Amino acid sequence: MEIRASKRIQSIPAYPFAEIDRMVGELRAGGHDPIDFGVGDPTEPTPAVVRNTVKVAVDERASSGYPSYIGDSAFREAVARWMSARFGVELDPSKEICATIGSKEAVFNFPNAVLDPGDVVLCPSPGYPPYNRGTLFAGGVPWYYPLTAARGFMPDLDAIPVEVASRARIIWVNYPNSPSGVVPCDDFWPRLIDFANKYGLIIGSDEAYSEVWFNRRPRSILEFGRDGIIVFQSLSKRSNMTCHRVGWVCGDERVVALFKKLKTNIDSGTATFIQDGAVAALGDESHVERMRQLYRDKMDVLIPALRAVGCVIPDPDATLYLWPRVPEGMDGLTFAKRLLSPETAVVCTPGPALGEPLADGSSPGRDHVRFALVPSVDDCRRAAERILATFGRQA
Numbered sequence: 001m002e003i004r005a006s007k008r009i010q011s012i013p014a015y016p017f018a019e020i021d022r023m024v025g026e027l028r029a030g031g032h033d034p035i036d037f038g039v040g041d042p043t044e045p046t047p048a049v050v051r052n053t054v055k056v057a058v059d060e061r062a063s064s065g066y067p068s069y070i071g072d073s074a075f076r077e078a079v080a081r082w083m084s085a086r087f088g089v090e091l092d093p094s095k096e097i098c099a100t101i102g103s104k105e106a107v108f109n110f111p112n113a114v115l116d117p118g119d120v121v122l123c124p125s126p127g128y129p130p131y132n133r134g135t136l137f138a139g140g141v142p143w144y145y146p147l148t149a150a151r152g153f154m155p156d157l158d159a160i161p162v163e164v165a166s167r168a169r170i171i172w173v174n175y176p177n178s179p180s181g182v183v184p185c186d187d188f189w190p191r192l193i194d195f196a197n198k199y200g201l202i203i204g205s206d207e208a209y210s211e212v213w214f215n216r217r218p219r220s221i222l223e224f225g226r227d228g229i230i231v232f233q234s235l236s237k238r239s240n241m242t243c244h245r246v247g248w249v250c251g252d253e254r255v256v257a258l259f260k261k262l263k264t265n266i267d268s269g270t271a272t273f274i275q276d277g278a279v280a281a282l283g284d285e286s287h288v289e290r291m292r293q294l295y296r297d298k299m300d301v302l303i304p305a306l307r308a309v310g311c312v313i314p315d316p317d318a319t320l321y322l323w324p325r326v327p328e329g330m331d332g333l334t335f336a337k338r339l340l341s342p343e344t345a346v347v348c349t350p351g352p353a354l355g356e357p358l359a360d361g362s363s364p365g366r367d368h369v370r371f372a373l374v375p376s377v378d379d380c381r382r383a384a385e386r387i388l389a390t391f392g393r394q395a
Helices: 016-029 048-060 073-087 104-109 129-137 188-199 253-264 272-282 286-308 332-339 377-391
Strands: 097-100 120-125 141-146 168-174 202-206 229-234 247-251 369-372
Touching: 048 272, 073 097, 073 247, 073 272, 097 253, 104 129, 104 253, 120 129, 129 141, 168 188, 188 202, 229 253, 247 253, 286 377, 332 369, 332 377
Parallel strands: 120 141, 120 168, 168 202, 202 229
Antiparallel strands: 097 247, 229 247
């Protein structure tokens, strides 16, 4: 019997982080001790306030049945309180907020709510793979705008061809930005909104890293407007809840309503006892402050080592990632492969895995790698020593 993949599943590439997991497994199977900066999965434990709440909630919710498709009212109200306190944005929990199973499924599935086959979606390169994978799966056409050091990793909206923008339905933006760590200046958001209004675009603003900041507190696009805007948020990075799979979308109630209609036909929602833990997480800022300091400590260890071997890397404003340009004479893939040698066994993500090729065939990620600062501080020190031993000091 022939098993044939659908054209839809054939249209999407393999997920790059699955390949990284495979390489890490091979190193471990060979008896090596890899230090894994590849996938942005925090290794610190979920805060006690969350774990303890979930433990109690499992029993309290013993007979609760299926969770709400759109999220428990207590969770949506907690999100509304947090958005108000954090950004000064007032949201109606019944119309402008919907719970999600983390942000990945929401980002991937959302294009199905608004795209017709052949519609264009403007995606950043480098960028989170589900922006383009979700577009392809929905029958859309990704068009990549570059994020480069020369422009401070900000989009050049004026450089997007009129004929492309006129066919587009969504523009994805991600600030604080993964992988560059950039936080935009306030004047960016009104310019983006004006651009979207000019072409009738929905803005998908991925703000999952809004709480992992160091130098400048990020703002939400919803502080500047709401018409045609949907924000994607997650507790994975803010509260080390990657395993719990809980987040939300919020914004223009018309767009949120379309997402709700899509979502209720796809899944049955996040477990309500997990949402109870998320309510506790949103009510506590002390663990978030400790998380930010821990990432500072890791950066202070790894950045000097990368610079010493010839990498070019500015201090990031936010996120848990480093996006160094690799030393002269090699590209990101070459650099990452050398780190993967058994004697070094340091895992990072080659830039091309995140930087989709542009219309001219170039890749903004070609000369970069990404380090996700998820190993412990001690492991960061060991990795710094291995990197210095492999490449030697150049500066």
